[in-house]
Amino acid sequence: MSSSGTAGFQERVQAHIRSMAEQPAAWHIAKNLRGLETHCRVFGIGKAVQASVAYQGFCKLVPEATYATLELSIKVTGDDLQAGRFNLFCAPQDVQEFVVRVLSFFEAVKAAEAPALDLSLLRRFLEGDVDWTRVSRVVVGLDLREESLQSRLKLWFFADDEAGVAHNPVQKALAMHGTDEFFDTLHLHPALLFGYDFGFDGTTGLRSYPDVTAEEFASDVVESRLQPVLSPRTMLAMREASWTHFQISSRNRDLMVQLHPMEPSAFLKKWASHPVAARVHGFYGEVPLLDVVVSLPMRELERGEVTNFSLYYMPAAMPEM
Numbered sequence: 001m002s003s004s005g006t007a008g009f010q011e012r013v014q015a016h017i018r019s020m021a022e023q024p025a026a027w028h029i030a031k032n033l034r035g036l037e038t039h040c041r042v043f044g045i046g047k048a049v050q051a052s053v054a055y056q057g058f059c060k061l062v063p064e065a066t067y068a069t070l071e072l073s074i075k076v077t078g079d080d081l082q083a084g085r086f087n088l089f090c091a092p093q094d095v096q097e098f099v100v101r102v103l104s105f106f107e108a109v110k111a112a113e114a115p116a117l118d119l120s121l122l123r124r125f126l127e128g129d130v131d132w133t134r135v136s137r138v139v140v141g142l143d144l145r146e147e148s149l150q151s152r153l154k155l156w157f158f159a160d161d162e163a164g165v166a167h168n169p170v171q172k173a174l175a176m177h178g179t180d181e182f183f184d185t186l187h188l189h190p191a192l193l194f195g196y197d198f199g200f201d202g203t204t205g206l207r208s209y210p211d212v213t214a215e216e217f218a219s220d221v222v223e224s225r226l227q228p229v230l231s232p233r234t235m236l237a238m239r240e241a242s243w244t245h246f247q248i249s250s251r252n253r254d255l256m257v258q259l260h261p262m263e264p265s266a267f268l269k270k271w272a273s274h275p276v277a278a279r280v281h282g283f284y285g286e287v288p289l290l291d292v293v294v295s296l297p298m299r300e301l302e303r304g305e306v307t308n309f310s311l312y313y314m315p316a317a318m319p320e321m
Contacts, residue, residue, distance in 0.1 A: 009263050010242070016288050016316035025066045032062045032070040034318040036086060039072045042283055043083035049144045053112040054151065057105045058086060058142050064101065065090040065140075069290065075143075075310040076276045084144035087154070087312070095132040099155075102140050106153055106198065113148060116202035122155065124176065125196075131167040134160045139195065149201040156195025156207075163190075170194065177206040177250055185229045186210040186246050188222065193245065205250040209258070214242050229255075231302040237271050247295070255298045264292040272296065272306045280311050288316040 020028070036059060040050055049055055062068065065088055073085035092098035103122065110117040141154030161170035170192050179187075193209035216222050217238055226235065234257055238244050247256035261267030265285055268277050272294055284292075293312035300306050 012288070013290055013316075016290055020316060028067050028069075029063050031315070031318055032068060032088070033059065034320070035070045035072060035315055036062075038318055039083065039086070043074065043081075043280075045084050045144075046146060049084050049146065052144060054109045054114075054142055054144055054153065055084075057108055058088070058140070061088060061102070061105065061140060065092065065098070067091065069314055071291075071312050071314045072284075073310055073312045074276070074280050076274065077308050081276055082143070082145060084151075085142065085310075087139055087141040089314075090138045090140065091136065092138060095135045095138060096130075098138060099126070099132075102138070102155055105140075106155075109153060114151070114200040116149075117153070117198055117200060118202050118204045119198060121176075121204050121206070122196050122198075125169075125173060129167040130169050130172065131165065132169070134162075134165065134169055136160075139193075149199075151200045153198045154195060155198075156193055156209075158191070158193050161187075161190045161192050173206060174208075179208075180248070182229055182246065182255055183208060183210060183248050185225060186212070186248075188212060188216055188225075197249075203251065207247055207249045209245040209247055211243060211245045212238065214262075217244070231298055233301045233304065234298050237267075237301060240267055240270075245293075256295055257298050257301060258293050258295040260291060260293055264289075264294075267294065271301070272309055272311075274306055274309070277306075277309070277311060280313075284311075284313040284315070287313070287318065290314040290316045 039045070068088045068090040071087040071089060073087065075082040075085060090098065106117070106119055110119070135157050137158040139154070139156040141156070143152040143154070145151045157169060159169045161168065173194050187210040193211065194206065196204060196206060198204050212222065237259055240262055241259040242262050243260040245258040247258060265281065268281055291314040294309065295312065296306060296309035300308055
């Protein structure tokens with residue numbers, strides 16, 4: 001991987017951020033709606049999925065989350081490809097009001113097409129006082145399948161985890177669900193992405209995403225701290241990422257590694273060489289991007305033969321097609 005390639009991608013990202021900041025709200029809304037339409041068309045998402053209450057309700061959230069950023073995803077499991085995966089990264093002025101709006105959306109999905117949907121953990125989390133000023137972003141997500149019971153809704157929060165802060169949302173979630181060795185080792189700084197996945201089959205659980213920046217990983221102290229829980233190849237891959245999240249799930253004990261490559265094209269060829277990855281990146285690699293994430297189980301990284309992974313793309317713009 002050349003240093004010029006790395007700098008080139010990061011410099012383009014910064015240029016896109018500056019350009020987007022100059023655009024009016026209507027531009028951002030149109031960009032996100034066009035991204036949904038394009039992803040569905042390019043990756044063959046069926047009409048039944050697009051007509052669902054979940055998908056249509058998600059589309060209606062886009063104009064309400066004015067300056068939100070859309071993330072589009074493909075999940076590969078063996079020979080199976082799932083493309084009905086969408087995340088909306090929002091920075092609402094009134095976080096609590098927006099979360100109430102999202103809960104109403106989830107309730108509409110439950111009433112119309114997912115009667116087993118269990119929102120009780122989210123309701124418990126929302127009970128009582130939560131200091132919403134500690135939440136910088138809210139992420140609403142969909143994972144929609146042709147087989148409805150395999151579908152999921154998602155709600156995540158980027159929040160500060162400062163000790164001694166009353167009604168700290170991070171501490172409230174961790175007190176409800178507990179932590180483990182992975183979390184305690186990987187949680188390095190006072191910020192955390194965490195949230196809930198709600199399966200249409202009634203399964204639900206907390207997911208936390210402690211993260212490590214490239215600057216933190218450059219520290220010998222941090223590297224020594226991580227070595228007992230991370231595989232050697234995982235740590236090698238992290239050296240080619242600007243940021244790494246680790247997905248820790250209350251329902252799945254496999255550690256998921258979510259890498260933000262410094263240079264996505266070279267990274268995918270080296271660490272996720274797969275025909276579907278090549279096809280997906282062949283499309284999104286030509287789109288102006290803010291971020292790319294490669295997510296896979298740590299055991300796949302160590303094995304070196306990647307067959308189960310997810311790709312996430314955050315477009316800075318979507319061309320007219």
